[in-house]
Amino acid sequence: MLTRSEEDHIKAVHTLLQDGATAGTKDLAERLDIKASSVTVMLKKLAGKGLLKHEPYYGVKLTAKGKAAALKLVRKHRLWETFLVERLGFKWNEVHDVAEQLEHVQSEKLTESLAQYLGDPAFDPHGDPIPDRNGRMTERDTLPLTECSAGAHMRIVAVKDGSDTLLHLLDGKGLGIGMRFAVIARHAFDDSVELQGDKAAHLTLSAQVAAHLLVELLPKGKSRKP
Amino acid sequence: MLTRSEEDHIKAVHTLLQDGATAGTKDLAERLDIKASSVTVMLKKLAGKGLLKHEPYYGVKLTAKGKAAALKLVRKHRLWETFLVERLGFKWNEVHDVAEQLEHVQSEKLTESLAQYLGDPAFDPHGDPIPDRNGRMTERDTLPLTECSAGAHMRIVAVKDGSDTLLHLLDGKGLGIGMRFAVIARHAFDDSVELQGDKAAHLTLSAQVAAHLLVELLPKGKSRKP
DNA sequence: TCACCAATTTAGCCTTGTCTAATAATTTTA
């Protein structure tokens, strides 16, 4: 059984590694909003419990045990986010803090009942994959919309690091996970992107916005059927 | 903002007072499963925050502020219990520990969204009243089945202090909240009670079981309609 | 009324997780 702080540290390590960053003492301190010296102490403790390996000035790696613990937390976090959005009517940007609390509730039965209740979803409301009970996630080929060439057909599958203001903008344009578009043009001048939706919907997105949208390419011509 | 331990203490005081017991240092220590000396310290802290008044050797009383805090916790606890049973398929006896964790999640919006999602229930799966957002509870005239005279028509509205074994027994007999019965007989020898349900269901309950069932009397003759 | 028993509090200690300040180790840069 891990304490709340131990769980927070494990998850922070996992998130950093997932993003391709190194998980050094300093990086963890920033992410957890505590001092580096506190992180040092906790890393020692977690290494002692066999959850991670710590190589100073190089970074932390999770052991299999640590990885499993992290994935369990990610699973719980994303299941709760799904619940909050799909059942309780929260907006994308309102769920994080609450899910952060709910993910620490300890009950195997609760987690699995919730998953089943939600229909064992494979992706959360932000489009991020939800690990199954064994820690396995559905893989998808995605790319940022900024790297999508003109003429491509695609579907929006995830929103990266959605801040309040970004989500507000997307809401305003009626954009959401799962929507399909054709890329009409990419303007070299400002890297903005023009999209054409199914129903005469025509949109222009700035490079900043496009960079936050992950899309999945669709076979051409089939603009409707999956 | 209260800490988890502060919340636990406040709720323990409230529960004891609710049951008509006095909330002395020792009683609280027993209920919280900590030592009396620890309770003393915490009571001092809570009194300092204006949540309760402490009269040594006499007992603790909650202030209006303390009462409000306690009712908020009770509300959250019972809403979560309702969610767990009605939506996730938990049994009566499986919900307490999980609800104990969930009740500490801090989010006004979560609480109210959950309440709305559940249809603003006035009673939880054990039949206990759920305080509304202002702390008000629906009142009901109830009495233990042991005090119900022969010939009376009644409905089971709550199960007091349901242990695993009691709930298992009730399940086995097909008994649940909301069911209507006529009291056929009360046997002086062992205080057992005989009940007659709508559909030829005939049951005998021991005094021990009957004492745990709270019932609401129904106008005679109307065995069907509320 | 006095002595005892139970309830309560006080005093001092421990653990967890944090902090600050000082020190050490490593990498970067000039």
Add this chain to the structure above:
DNA sequence: TAAAATTATTAGACAAGGCTAAATTGGTGA
């Protein structure tokens, strides 16, 4: 390559919330 900058660790302190042991308080029975 040596100084500077960055990163990490250690040492000592503190707050929260628990514990044990000892002292205190209040009620009660002989």
